[in-house]
Amino acid sequence: xxxxxxxxxxxxxxxxxxxxxxxxxxxxxxxxxxxxxxxxxxxxxxxxxxxxxxxxxxxxxxxxxxxxxxxxxxxxxxxxxx
Numbered sequence: 001x002x003x004x005x006x007x008x009x010x011x012x013x014x015x016x017x018x019x020x021x022x023x024x025x026x027x028x029x030x031x032x033x034x035x036x037x038x039x040x041x042x043x044x045x046x047x048x049x050x051x052x053x054x055x056x057x058x059x060x061x062x063x064x065x066x067x068x069x070x071x072x073x074x075x076x077x078x079x080x081x082x
Contacts, residue, residue: 016051024049025059032060 016024028045032038046056065072073081 016055021055021059024051024056025063028056028060029063 024046027049028042031041031045035041042057042060043053046053049056061070061072062075064070066074
């Protein structure tokens with residue numbers, strides 16, 4: 001199943017490009033900042049954008065780490081450790 005088709009387990013098989021993921025993270029970060037709350041925002045935003053919840057949540061978290069807003073290993077640091 002490709003091109004966003006739903007499998008029998010309810011997940012999509014579509015892979016999003018790096019640019020699409022970055023755009024989704026920007027939209028979610030804008031919503032999170034504008035609404036002042038995170039409760040339900042990521043869930044609603046990911047559904048409206050047609051993305052799964054966890055990939056979007058992971059993308060926002062990793063972007064926050066890369067931008068120095070949260071503690072953790074940046075994308076560059078993770079690549080060096082591999």
